[in-house]
Amino acid sequence: MTRSKILLPIMLSLALASCSDQGKGAGQAGAGAPARPPSPVSVLIMKKTEQPLTTVLSGRAEAFQSADIRPRVGGIIKQIAIKEGSFVKAGDLLYKIDDDTYRAAFAESQAALEKAEVSVPAAEANLQRYERLANTGATQKDYETARTTLLQAQASVAQAKATLQTAQINMQLTEVRAPFDGVTSATNFSVGNVVTASQTNSLMTLRQIDPIYIRLNESSVNLLRLQKAIANGKLQTKDADAKTDIRLQLEDGSDYPQIGKLDMSEMAVSTTTGTVSIRTLFDNPKNLILPGMYVRATITVGKETGYTIPQRAAGRNANGDLTAKFVTAENKVETRTFRSSQISGNNWLVTDGINDGDRLILDGFQWITDNATVNPIPADVDAKGFVIPKPAPDTTQAPKS
Template sequence: MVSTAYMRTIFPAAMLALAGCSGGDEEPAAPPAMPVDVMTVQSQSVPNIVELPGRIEPVRTAEVRARVTGIVQARLYEEGTDIAKGAPLFRIDPRELQATGAQVRANLQRLRATAANANAVVRRYKPLVSEQAISQQEYDAAIAAQREAEAAVSEAKAQLDAAQLQLGYTTVRAPISGRVGRAQVTEGALVSQTEATLMTRIEQLDPVYVTLSQSSSEVLKIRRAIAAGDIALSDDGRIEFEVTFEDGTRYPITGHLNFFDYSVDQGTSSVTLRGEITNPQRLLLPGDFVRARIMAGTREGGIMVPQRAVQIGENGASLFVVGAKGVAQSRKVTLGPLSGTDWIVEDGLRPGDKVIVSNLQKIREGAPVKPRDARSVLGSGTAPAKSKAAAPSSKAK
């Protein structure tokens, strides 16, 4: 016989053990849905951005060369500074040219005296011809001598002007305004007019050119898209671009394209483009490597998503969308260039897809999500881009 006290002790313990065994067969509860902000993808007008590498070139480059032969006496400028057009750069020993000029001036005075005498003879002979005191032949000879003397005077004047011009070249002046480089000659060096000795260079750095190269196939693709109306340019046809330095920082001033080469380089199968951009602080230096973002109009039917929605890894870019059963699905996408704070998506999304833009670090593939409208949190990011695109669309209709 089992005592009543023993039963009272064993029965509750047995019940607890049975309860524990029955509970182990139940499935765990599903995790709650993660609240996420989503935006619905819409087809819209997007900027047609072309990114190309380029080099900075000065708008003007002047090679300062010797125009007279002589010895350099002094350098009159500070290397690497900005100078104005006409500023003195070098002084070449002028003494030899001064002596030549004095000789030509003396010869001019002698010829002027000869011409004055010939004029006096003509004045004396003129009344004597009518009185037949002298022959017509003598008078004609006096006229010829007068004209020859006047021609000699004119020739000597031209020689004097040339001598003075050569003497002026002994002070070498800047042909353009810009930044002057280091001197190629020093004091005491012999420079030659015949060899056109290079003395220094001047480069105009405001504005500057950005020289770009685009493959001929891409140029043809863009031109066909413009002709078909898929790409719309501005009314004035002006194409602007932005510049980014090698370290990724953006240059704060926008330039515009001003040259398009209609011939294709046979060696590279590329077409040369050139833009002009102001450079007041001389941040852009000749030879700098830059990347240019060309805003070549707009194209319809594009898709843009906020930059915060995209995750970029070793395998490319991806983002999360809300699947049919309310779960997160990873989607690989092909990205185009950035437009403000939005990525232009070339492939991987369709209008109507719901892109998740928040809690991206917390959600996983297949996790249930609770979507809510992202317009309240995106603020001035994506919503205004849609409103801007709607205006041209209504005009087109």
Template sequence: MKCGKRSRSATMVAAVFMVMAGPVLAQTPPPQNVGVIELQPQPVARVLDVPGRAVASEEVAIRPRVGGIISEILYRPGTPIDAGTPMFRIDPLVQQAAVTQAQSNVVSAEAVVRQARTSFERAERLVGSGATQAEVDNLRATLDQAEAALAGAQSRFQMSELELSWTTVSSPISGIASLASVTVGDLVAANQQAALATVTRLDPIEVDLLEPAVRLQRVVEESRTGQLRQADELTATLTLESGRQYEARGELVAPGTSVSMSTGAIEMRFRFENPEGLIIPGMFLRGRIVFGESDVFLVPQTAARRDQTGAITVMVVEDGHVVQRALTATGSQDHHWIVPEGLEPGTLLIVDALSRIAPGMEVVPVPATVGEDGVVRPTPQEAPSGN
């Protein structure tokens, strides 16, 4: 009986020691190693990516200035033509007849002037001996009327010649001619509403870029406060619908002067060289406007999380612990978010092991690098020198 009691007592004492020793023997996991980069502000072009649409720098509707029957179509649709190139010919018989009649009226008026001048000069010589001053004055008035009639006849003759020249319809600008809306034999009228064709100039081409007024106001404010160093000239680049970067750089033609009531955007027009005709009117494009340069932080996109509102969050190391930061990006560049504020020079941004950490955790920062492709790579450690 005594042996049994001693055995149970020893077991209880052992259990008490095990409970007391438990917290002492448990091991706390070591701090997590995380890859970090040290952020420093750097000059970056201040750009805004906006939608745009191409418009012709020049476009003219070809309409007849005289009426008649189309007798010839003198151009090939879709080919470049120069200013002054004949495009249509209207049957000129009516206008030629008008020229002949106007010319005969001029000849008749010239004869009347000659007769009136002869009578006036004769009467002027015979004043006091065979003609009165009143007769001279009447003959002078007759001469003036004849000269006025001659001037009118000459003007009508010039107008008839001009209308005859209008029977050949030419392009006033250089560009690409469209399909004709008429065929040989069609009757056209002077200054009709329907155009015979259109000629569009494609080089240079102009692009309307639609910039949200709110973002443009932010750029203006940054310029006023000195955060933005303005460029000497406002320029833009384009991305085609195929995703190809357009090589030419555009210059500002006209800044926006009003805000659209439907979109809240300001329309800014830029002109681009277009020698190959890659851009045609009506084409939708993506534009990037360069406003100047500002000092910002470049945050790798792989190190940030972005929500539906556009805000991004990152993890940084402060005093050996993970801290979450909410930031606002104004754009992107080469797999990086452009962040103008919310960070300090020397901030240790966590770029690796993000899935294994949470705010408040103790971590050990390990230097890392982010390549141009946005991939995180560990920074090679220098080998210790030996003797």
């Protein structure tokens, strides 16, 4: 019992001494550890330049022309001359309606015209005879009767000609032809079906897609801002005769090679969406754009002088204002807020809050806090938004000869 009382204080003393030595060693190791180097970040040197001011709008493709093809005469469809979904030229045969009855009506009209024409010479000769006998006892009544007979014969000829022309038109209308160049839809009728003149159901639909319309929708609020900027002289617009630069991006993200032009703009705001409809026109020689296709259009509306912030280097705060991080002269990180910004291609264009030579952080800013020390590395941004490091300056000197 006495031995245990003696050993217990000794063991506690040894344990405390061991802990003291370990703490001291850890403190010495921490004091001797090297400081963490500043994080490298890519920075873009800012410079004020004149940049195009753009707006990006979504829209849908619409056919340049569209026609529901209907027969103008009735009958049985005898032939479908086109392949569904094919391209046709103006005047190409689409459908052939059986024309037997129309040919018979044409022949009957021809005979009626010939019969009417035969009576005209006899009526003319009879009138001339009464004119010669006017002073030899022929009555005025006989003369007027002969004159009326001639006029009736001439009217019968004119009527027969009109009937013949109608019969000829009806016979020609049995061939349903394309009114313009375009692509055909699926046919709604087959060979043997009976159709009637100007029926409700169309035979097919023909659409012209070269050129093609792109209908865009712009917010009325944005239009008011644009008009205000022009009125205040902040926005340099193009000449009135200059072609508006409109470029498209297709559904798969690829750029459409053709440049479009403004065709018309609705002079009224939709009461349901608050937007203004803008129609643009694009050449479509390879038929890449089809009616109903969704596209995004970038329209250059003017120019403005300012600083461009790539979209990859920007963010938004809780109020929706544009934010970006910069490196100060002491290589410290600071966040700047821009209450006014506009779109310029793939960048944001701002006019204040930046000076020439300021360094904008391009990447990694999401994980860097303000006042953190960083190692800025100059870089550029290509047209697609990728960061391209600038080559380090060559500090080597050529050996002297």
